[in-house]
Amino acid sequence: MSRFSRSPPASGTPVGVGAPEKVSAKFCQVFENLALGGVWVTDAAGQVTYLSNLIQKILGDVQLGPGMHLCSLFERSDHEGDAVGSLRLALTRRTRFDRLPLPITIDGETRWCSLSGEAQFDATGEFEGFFGFCSDITDDRRAAEETAQLAMHDPLTGLLNRRRMTSMLERTLASFRQQNRPCATMLIDLDRFKQVNDTLGHGIGDALLKQVAERLVTIVGDREKVCRLGGDEFQVLLPGQEDRGVLGDLANRIIAMLSQPYTVEGSRCIIGASVGIAVSPFDGAERSELVRNADLALYSAKHGGRGRFCFFSRELLEAAEERRLLEQDLHDAIERGELELFYQPVVGAQSNKVSGAEALVRWNHPTRGRISPSTFIPIAEESSLICRIGEWILRKGCEDAAKWKTPLRLAVNVSPVQFVDAGFPTIVAQALAATGLSPERLELEITEGVFLADDASTDETFSALKGLGVRLALDDFGTGYSSLAYLKSAPFDKIKIDQSFVRGATVDGSRNRAIIAAIIGLATALGMETTAEGVETFDQLAMVREQGVSHIQGYIYSPAIPDGEFQTQAYHADWGIEPTGYAKQRHERMTMYRKIGAIHDDFYYTVMLRNLSASGALIEGLLDVPIGTQFVLDFGEGQLEVATVRRSRGSQLGIAFENHLVSDGNGGLCTRCRVTPYLLAAAGLPDFSSSTGPRAVVGQKGAKVSIPSFASAIELRAQSKSREATA
Numbered sequence: 001m002s003r004f005s006r007s008p009p010a011s012g013t014p015v016g017v018g019a020p021e022k023v024s025a026k027f028c029q030v031f032e033n034l035a036l037g038g039v040w041v042t043d044a045a046g047q048v049t050y051l052s053n054l055i056q057k058i059l060g061d062v063q064l065g066p067g068m069h070l071c072s073l074f075e076r077s078d079h080e081g082d083a084v085g086s087l088r089l090a091l092t093r094r095t096r097f098d099r100l101p102l103p104i105t106i107d108g109e110t111r112w113c114s115l116s117g118e119a120q121f122d123a124t125g126e127f128e129g130f131f132g133f134c135s136d137i138t139d140d141r142r143a144a145e146e147t148a149q150l151a152m153h154d155p156l157t158g159l160l161n162r163r164r165m166t167s168m169l170e171r172t173l174a175s176f177r178q179q180n181r182p183c184a185t186m187l188i189d190l191d192r193f194k195q196v197n198d199t200l201g202h203g204i205g206d207a208l209l210k211q212v213a214e215r216l217v218t219i220v221g222d223r224e225k226v227c228r229l230g231g232d233e234f235q236v237l238l239p240g241q242e243d244r245g246v247l248g249d250l251a252n253r254i255i256a257m258l259s260q261p262y263t264v265e266g267s268r269c270i271i272g273a274s275v276g277i278a279v280s281p282f283d284g285a286e287r288s289e290l291v292r293n294a295d296l297a298l299y300s301a302k303h304g305g306r307g308r309f310c311f312f313s314r315e316l317l318e319a320a321e322e323r324r325l326l327e328q329d330l331h332d333a334i335e336r337g338e339l340e341l342f343y344q345p346v347v348g349a350q351s352n353k354v355s356g357a358e359a360l361v362r363w364n365h366p367t368r369g370r371i372s373p374s375t376f377i378p379i380a381e382e383s384s385l386i387c388r389i390g391e392w393i394l395r396k397g398c399e400d401a402a403k404w405k406t407p408l409r410l411a412v413n414v415s416p417v418q419f420v421d422a423g424f425p426t427i428v429a430q431a432l433a434a435t436g437l438s439p440e441r442l443e444l445e446i447t448e449g450v451f452l453a454d455d456a457s458t459d460e461t462f463s464a465l466k467g468l469g470v471r472l473a474l475d476d477f478g479t480g481y482s483s484l485a486y487l488k489s490a491p492f493d494k495i496k497i498d499q500s501f502v503r504g505a506t507v508d509g510s511r512n513r514a515i516i517a518a519i520i521g522l523a524t525a526l527g528m529e530t531t532a533e534g535v536e537t538f539d540q541l542a543m544v545r546e547q548g549v550s551h552i553q554g555y556i557y558s559p560a561i562p563d564g565e566f567q568t569q570a571y572h573a574d575w576g577i578e579p580t581g582y583a584k585q586r587h588e589r590m591t592m593y594r595k596i597g598a599i600h601d602d603f604y605y606t607v608m609l610r611n612l613s614a615s616g617a618l619i620e621g622l623l624d625v626p627i628g629t630q631f632v633l634d635f636g637e638g639q640l641e642v643a644t645v646r647r648s649r650g651s652q653l654g655i656a657f658e659n660h661l662v663s664d665g666n667g668g669l670c671t672r673c674r675v676t677p678y679l680l681a682a683a684g685l686p687d688f689s690s691s692t693g694p695r696a697v698v699g700q701k702g703a704k705v706s707i708p709s710f711a712s713a714i715e716l717r718a719q720s721k722s723r724e725a726t727a
Contacts, residue, residue: 037135040117042070044129046091058113058136060106070130074102074113087115094119094127101137112141154228156206157213165227165235170287172239173280180676182242184279185290187298188216188254190232191272191306200267207264208271215257219250235291242279244311245662245672251275251309252665259307274301275309275665282638282674283312296320301665303378309665314637327379329365334392338364341396342560345577346411346531346553349545353576354569356409356443358553359397360560361389381415390418391427398435398442400563404570409443411473416449422457425464432468439469445496447475466491473531477519487526495523497549499534506539506584517547524548539584556581589613590668597634598622604634614669616646616656623651631655638674 038055042048048068051059059073070091074084083102090097096118103110117132152164160168169185176183190212197205209232217223220236227235236254241247258273276298284290293312300319301310333339343357363371380386394412401410418424432439444465450458465472473494474487497519505512516532523530532544535554544552556579561569569575589611598605598619607621617633629645633655641661647654661669 037114037133039132040070040134041131042091042129044127046070046130048073049129055134058111058134059104060111074104074115090117091130101141111136111138113137157210157228158223159213159217159234160224160227162227162229165229165237166287169237169290172237173285173287173290176239176280177285181240182279182281182676183290184238184241184247184277185294186236186238186247186251186254187229187276187291187294188234188236188258189274189298189302190258191274191302193232193271196269196271200264200269204264204267204269208262208269211262211264212258212271216254219253219257242282243673244277244279244664244670247277247279247311248309248662248665251277255307255309272307274298274306276301276312277309277665278312279674281677293317303382304374304667311664311670313664313670323379326371326376327383327385330363330376330379330383330385333363333365334388336366338366339389339392339396340364340562341393341400342562343400343566344553344560345558345566346409346551347557347577349532349549349552351576352557352578353574354408355551356411357566358411358413358445358560359393359400361393381417384417386415386417387421390415391431394428395431395434398431398437400567401441402435402437404567406570406573406575407438407441408570409441409471410437411443411445413445413475416447419446419450419461420457422461425461425468428465428470429468432470440471443471443473443494445473445475448477451490462490487522492528494529494531494551495519497530497532497544499554502532502534502540502544502554505543506537513543513547516544516549520547520549537582537584538579541579596636599632599634600629610652612661612669614657614660614662616654617643618652618654620652622653624648625653635671638676639671640675641671 038052038058039050040048040052040055041050046069048070071084071088074087083100087097087100087102090100098116100115102113102115104113105111114135114137115132116134117130120128120131122128152161153159154161169183172183193205193208196208209228212232212234213226213228216226216234216236220226225237227237229235238247238250254275255273258271262269262271276294276296278284278290278294278297280290283293293316296316296319297310297312300316301308304310340362342360342362344360345354346356346358347353348355361373361377363373363376365371377386377389380389390413397410397412401408414424421427428442428444431437432442462472471493472491473496474490474492475496476498477495497516501512501515501519503512504510505516520530529550531551531553532549533553535541535544535552535556537556540554541552541556557577590613591611592609594609595606596609596619598607598621605622607619610618610620612618619633625645625648627645627648631643631645633641633643635641642658643655644658645653646656659672662672664670
């Protein structure tokens with residue numbers, strides 16, 4: 001062992017008892033006895049001359065052979081060779097190395113060693129080789145990897161966690177910004193998950209989240225693109241994707257698959273999902289902006305009825321601020337007398353005679369005018385104002401109905417928040433007593449959401465309401481937490497068929513007709529009446545009549561009308577309404593009053609969009625435009641679509657789109673693809689979302705703007721689509 005001795009200590013340095021050779025040998029023996037590691041020795045050429053027994057076991061009972069180089073012991077690994085390269089460099093330079101981690105694969109299992117060594121020189125300074133130690137750090141390495149895994153992954157589902165997704169999204173956006181490439185992100189929130197947790201326990205909830213995670217991975221196809229943000233919120237990263245048709249289809253698949261029933265430890269669970277989508281760079285170039293906007297889109301989806309998706313649009317930012325202001329005003333709306341009830345007639349399917357009406361609340365804002373219930377009712381539900389408003393609707397509706405000359409039924413919607421209030425039956429009883437309305441004339445419309453908290457209190461509320469003598473209707477059947485089980489016990493008198501089933505029932509290939517037939521057959525078998533909502537065309541009317549529906553409600557008979565007008569009509573005992581409307585269902589058209597841009601040659605015009613469908617639109621603002629003229633319509637936010645004039649009458653133009661618009665998932669339409677802000681700026685097109693865009697040239701018909709020719713604008717859009725398709 002003399003070859004391992006060091007140079008004599010410097011003068012003045014304390015010297016231990018015993019020869020250095022004996023101390024070194026004793027130290028090596030103690031080191032191995034304590035299982036701290038093994039000892040290895042090489043000659044000047046790096047060939048192994050000695051391996052202690054323990055190190056041979058660490059390295060897999062390796063047999064020392066002549067000419068075996070130290071590095072060859074660690075090259076039996078599937079890992080990258082950087083560590084072995086570092087070892088070679090240290091040996092070549094004859095430098096000291098300390099705790100160098102080296103992988104080795106033994107019988108298919110990768111293990112890790114920590115190697116330390118120091119060059120040895122004789123008394124004359126001649127290099128003799130290396131002397132060092134080796135210890136097994138596999139357990140430490142695995143623990144570190146597990147810690148890293150936990151730091152970057154959700155411990156429950158194994159998906160990426162918020163921290164990891166944040167890092168990935170920031171890196172992706174930074175990289176794609178240089179390449180001018182899009183990147184989409186989806187935020188997914190589970191509907192009705194809280195009820196599962198509350199009723200079945202957190203253990204079932206955790207098991208359910210694991211199943212949700214696996215379904216998401218199956219749909220997306222890449223586990224490293226799916227993240228659990230926390231609770232029942234998930235995020236999906238989709239680099240390079242901006243086609244909103246593709247994104248909408250993916251969102252619909254996610255919603256459909258996550259809404260399928262689950263079986264968890266013998267319990268059947270039914271939940272849903274809502275999705276918000278934002279795409280960079282259109283909806284934000286920075287991570288925080290993109291995620292915030294996806295969250296706004298998710299909010300819009302959830303409060304648009306849940307079980308749907310929504311793309312971000314700039315209007316959502318304005319809507320968020322508007323919601324805040326409206327909530328403040330809504331607190332005082334009842335006291336100020338700003339709420340009003342309208343009544344939509346419910347008509348006998350075969351007789352065309354009015355049998356009742358549904359009370360629908362309207363808000364006449366002092367400065368904003370008429371505000372849609374679809375806007376303020378969700379605000380009321382979030383802010384707990386819904387109980388106050390619901391109680392006002394009930395009392396006011398009973399008061400109005402008591403004055404009707406003909407004893408028609410009054411239908412009043414009841415929110416799940418109202419229904420679960422223990423005092424709700426008392427409120428109903430007080431409204432009937434105060435107005436003198438006969439209980440059998442009051443029909444309370446209850447959605448399936450009340451069954452999510454299905455417990456003894458739910459049955460008690462049903463029993464109390466039936467004890468008052470009022471009628472109960474199951475509203476929006478088939479659109480929510482659908483189960484036939486509660487129809488056996490809940491004492492409903494009527495099932496209302498949601499308008500979403502009616503709307504598409506006459507389209508070729510639609511299954512809605514079969515669904516409607518099944519609902520009507522079920523109701524008939526249970527002795528219940530049925531009302532088909534949203535009937536607007538004669539083909540829809542004929543279809544629901546043919547299926548045997550008992551009552552009809554929709555624009556084909558009448559929209560909701562003010563109480564004064566309703567009272568006048570209800571004066572006649574046999575009030576009947578003849579149906580009027582289109583013969584067949586058309587592409588659904590949305591009426592609107594919105595400024596958009598129209599590009600032709602080198603001119604940018606501001607026009608008014610009056611109605612919109614997937615295949616075309618009605619615009620006004622340009623006079624005597626020849627049929628066949630092409631425009632590029634600018635809907636804002638990079639949404640350009642080529643359109644051809646099909647009808648021209650004065651200042652109104654009926655146009656057809658070259659490519660159909662696609663659903664934005666929230667009741668609106670959008671272009672399939674968008675032109676990036678960079679290309680818009682390069683083309684000189686104005687930013688429609690800013691005050692310097694088309695709004696600035698209102699009234700300046702044909703205002704010259706710095707844009708390429710009309711043909712170039714079309715080519716710009718085509719090139720953008722082609723580039724994205726091949727990215």
